[in-house]
Amino acid sequence: MTTDHVADILAAFHFIRPLWLLLLAPIAALWWLVRRAAAQGIDLPYVIAPHLATALTVGSQERQRLRPIDGVALLLALLVLSAAGPTWSRIANPLVADTAPLVVVLKVSKSMTATDIPPSRLERAKHKVLDLLEERAGAKTALVAYAGTAHQVVPPTEDPEVIKPFLEGLDPSVMPRDGESARGALSLAATILAAQEAPGTILFLLDRITDADLSAFNPHVAEGGAPVLFWLASRDRGAADKLNQIAGTAVVELTADRSDVSTVQRRITAAYEAALSQDERQQWQDEGWIFALPAAVLLLFWFRRGWTMQWAVVLVAASFAFSSVEARAEGWKDWFFTPDQQGQMAFDNKDYQTAADLFEDPLRKATALYRAGKYEEAAELYAWQESANAAMGEGLSLIKSRSYRPAIAAFEKAVERDPDNKAAQHNLELARYILDYIETTREQSDTGEDSGIGADDVVYDNEAGRGTDSQQPPQSTSETVPETAEQWMRTVDTRTGDFLRSRFALEAARGQK
DSSP: OOHHHHHHHHHHOEESSGGGGGGHHHHHHHHHHHHHHHHOOOOOOTTSOHHHHHHHOSOGGGGGSOOHHHHHHHHHHHHHHHHTOEESSBOOOTTTOSSOOEEEEEEOSGGGGOSSSSSOHHHHHHHHHHHHHHHTTTSOEEEEEESSSEEEEEEEESOHHHHHHHHHHOOGGGSSSOSOOHHHHHHHHHHHHHTSSSOOEEEEEESOOOHHHHHHHHHHHHTTOOOEEEEEOSOOHHHHHHHTTSTTOEEEEOOSSSHHHHHHHHHHHHHHHHHHTTOTTSOBOOOTHHHHHHHHHHHGGGGSTTOOOHHHHHHHHHHHHTOSSOOOOSOTHHHHOOHHHHHHHHHHTTOHHHHHHHOOSHHHHHHHHHHTTOHHHHHHHHHTOOSHHHHHHHHHHHHHTTOHHHHHHHHHHHHHHOTTOHHHHHHHHHHHHHHHHHHHHHHHHHHTTTTTOOTTSOOOOOGGGTTSOOOSOOOOSSOOOOOSHHHHHHTOOSOHHHHHHHHHHHHHHHHHO
16 A cells, blocks of 8 residues: 555545544543542551551552453444444445546557567557456456557457457557657547546556656646556656656556556556545445454453453443344354445455345345346346436346347436436437347348348338337348457458558548648
């Protein structure tokens, strides 16, 4: 954990239920009264000489010893702090992303072909990107390449297989102009992240930066732009020192092992949590367990000789008797964690079915069912919720189960509940496009349009079936529509390098006009 991360935690630290802290005052008063009464010695007659009184007094050092009331007061204080709900981070929306969105900005200039980092700076940087994509499985990642001009290579995607072929095709020969336009790459990456629902990070993989581009980063940071992280692909200390001049950014140097990948991932997560803490739409994460665990350890000392207090035993018995949570015999975790907390642990470990069984919160249970592939069950549970996020989840579940018309209705419901929800608007347009594509393809298939059917051939009209609910897209008689990104990539006949060269040249020409 870095110093900046600790500072961010301390800055956001507060209590969700601060009124519980009022109980600390009576606990402190009780501790003081009980300890004062126990520590008072016996008053001997004043006629006894002081040195004889000291010799006749037994246990005069007991005032310095720990007493049962010390452990009880500390235990009660820890329980109060736990009940107050300490927190420093918010609960991320599970429908948006597992982790922070990221824009990887890769410098693809001639200087990146240097071999001080074998086999070359550019090739090693590509390998590091692949390692990072493996660490970020399921998170949205976009790829931008720049030299004299900056270009979006791949838009934000959760599928690493989409990025890999384009990453391999990047080479200085595909860039329209040589140079180092980090300023343009920063602007393009910021634009990409602005369209995302969740806050994200910009990651530069580069070997150096020019003084002209250096001046563009300080205003970006000062104006509260997306966090910027530099991954240095060179052995040039001067380049590292120059990048360290940018306030509010971090520089990570490439290593022979994967330690730098872990460092980059931790910094991306820290930046995401810091940005998420400013999002008032998300709930705060209750971290009361940090005080509950030491309280459980102190509880073990109550049965030691000299530490047992009768009234404390009665207090513990009463706490169990009036507990609002029903006792369950599912293991030791039930003593320390609520069902929702246990469900979140299983969810974080990608054991979605177990998480769905444990969650009591309906929205979390529905999300776990969605991740477990139980789309129909998830859609039914989402439908009972009244939030825009629940309607979004219902629509996504219906899309996955290929019920496109009900999915459109769900997304319309999400937009109605939250008109400013860009993700809901995008999904609504996408669902309508999919339905229109399916019905149009079906009509063309039935009527013989674009399929080589002659005028004298027998065909069956399906015009009446256009308004029916479409469950899955039929295949055209002329070609098979690729269903996955990997299948789509296999249909591309040209090499990705040639494709990128042509596309970047066209974009550069348009930018000059």
